[in-house]
Amino acid sequence: MKRRHFLGLLGAAGVTMGSGLSAQAASSADVKGLPNANGVLFDATRCIGCRKCEAACNQVNELPKPAKAFDDLTVLDTIRRTDAKTYTIVNKYVPEAGKPPVFRKSQCNHCMEPACASACFVAAFKKTETGAVVYDESVCVGCRYCMVACPFNIPTYEYDKAFTPRVMKCTMCYPRLLEGKLPGCVEACPKEALLYGKRRELINIAWDRIGATPGRYVEHVYGEREMGGTSWLYVAPKPSFAAIGMDENLGTASAPELTSGALAAVPAVAGIWPVLLTGLYAITKRKDKIAEAEKQAAVAAAIATASADAAAKLSEELAKAEVANKRRIEVEVTKALEAAAKAAEEGEDA
């Protein structure tokens, strides 16, 4: 029993340990990586928090009007996130007390390897060649795993709809891109805090800006490598991206890389388990058969010994009986002889 359990566990361990190794085996050679994808560079040193991008986004995407107008800047006093009626928001941060605030725009970052697409079990998300990550509501079941998976907490859900709830998120104005127009927010920005273009060119521009004014920017282009890279790129003033509410510890592994190990274990289980389990079953059955055969052999042996004993006993008994018979015959013969002798004596007497 112990050996069998051990084998089972060993198999389980082997499958799951091995899975981590095969993660990127097939990846890079077959993947182009969208070198011509577009993106947007957001420069936090230029943003003035005017919310014109929010207004434009609301208008071009035909989203419902918010309770407070877009020119009401008191909205900026609380930290907000995207919701089902808002694809983009600008938040105000005060990294150092007494210094002027820094504004940061938030919307879908259009990852190069989107976590939402990797997580979606109906493949409703797609990274298009334009760079935009788009969503197909016609297949969406509403499991909301995309929202769980998104490292930037961007996708939102229409929780108040009973029959047609959708995941809502920025599309990088995909329909406008196809018409050759700029994304709504980029077009509306009065300070050129948003710059639309080829992602690889934007990365160079971003680093140029960082290099051109030493000490002004954090020496990092956020989105260049985060989660495998994003189409939306950020540069920010010192001290840090964390000071404007951005997670600096996301790492560079993309979502498909994070799950490929576990996905690789699936076919391994389907390949190994039937062999192992049927094997165990066969071993168990074989052991049972051997045990059964041994039992039968033991019974047969017992019967054989018993009958041999019986035979010996029988012949012994027979021998004994023979002796007894002989004696009895002898006794009878003697008796007869004695009787005959007696009769003769009586005859002589008569």
Added chain:
Amino acid sequence: MSTEHTKSGTLFTPWNILAGIILAAGVVATIMRFTMGIGSVTNLSDNNPWGIWIGFDLLCGVALAAGGYTTSAACYIFGFKRFHGAVRPAILTAFLGYALVVFALNYDVGRPWRLPYPIFYQQGTTSILFEVGLCVFIYLTVLFLEYLPAALEWKRGFDKYRGILIKLTMGLTILGVILSTLHQSSLGALYLIVPSKLHPLWYTPYLPVMFFMSSMFAGMSMVITEGTISHKYFHHKMDGEYNEGYLDLQFAFAKASAWVMAGYLAMKVLGLAMDNRWHYLFTGYGAWWLFEVVGFVVLPCYCYAVGYRDRNIGLVRVAAPWTVIGIMLNRFDVSLIAFNWQLPSADRYFPSVGEITISLFVITLGIIAFRFIVTRMPIFYVHPAYKDSSH
């Protein structure tokens, strides 16, 4: 609680009244959910898209229904034939468990009528959730086929079909173990995609291994717990085979659970070492992690071990529900408590009354269905007409 009680006495036993209240509240919440949307009954938000309908109904439901594959594997694959009497109750519990998981999912997803889409319409094969969905769908079918002979024996006259199903037992058992391995581990793998959201003490590449290992002792502990409770309420339904194997099974599962728990504990510790997470142990989350691991793995494991060594069935029956609670705690930690740990407390999730109502509603339905079936069908006993058959 059995029908016998209600027949002989009044319908208004405390348990029945409680069940009635839960069912009524559940119906109200159901109507609200399907007419006014998920938002009308839940505290789910854009930051917290998964609540207890996933953390409890799905993750705990599937883990605790693992008794089906552990018991049938022990009996048919590993050759513990004396556990045969325990297979049907375990299969029934698992079947109902999975059926209710799927039932509860209809509440959680936005458009439940599209639930077949990932399997039949457009397959998102890169998603771990696709794998979970596919396996749960097939496994539910497998469990249904494994349970079906009991229903066919009850309604007589289907011996031909019953015979076919009995012949499939071995294949279904092996398929069941494969599918269980896959989706039990994949429930843990769901969280591999969120290293930034799940607390580092719980996030480890071993999540799938841990979920699979813990499902084994979760299932076995559930079989012990369910057996103990069933013995109290359905004793009159049990026959010789069930009762003979019953104590043997509880001790054997106590031993196996203790041993698997030791392995699980090792993985927990090795996971910390692999990613050098030791320093988190000295934080508040570290204290909670230790509470989970020491309080609900180490201690019940020891309790099982002593219970098995000393042939102390009382101790085994304490360790079993203790372990079950520990599994629920672990699933809650991964899906809710340690999830989104960096968000400010105002953005964190706590279940609403509506969500709790639906979860209780689902459990109550399960208990009612279990009671209905075991009081009518040959679950705890071998049907007299099939005494000679080996299944």
Added chain:
Amino acid sequence: MFNTLQDLMLHNKSITYVLMGVLLICFVGFWHFLTDKEERKRRY
């Protein structure tokens, strides 16, 4: 060639899943082929 690793994996995994199903069925068939004579022998 694929644009993203995601697209590549979607392609690869879809084929893998179908093959998994096919192979699981093949396992059953092959097991029967492997053992059906021994079963017959045992019966007689």
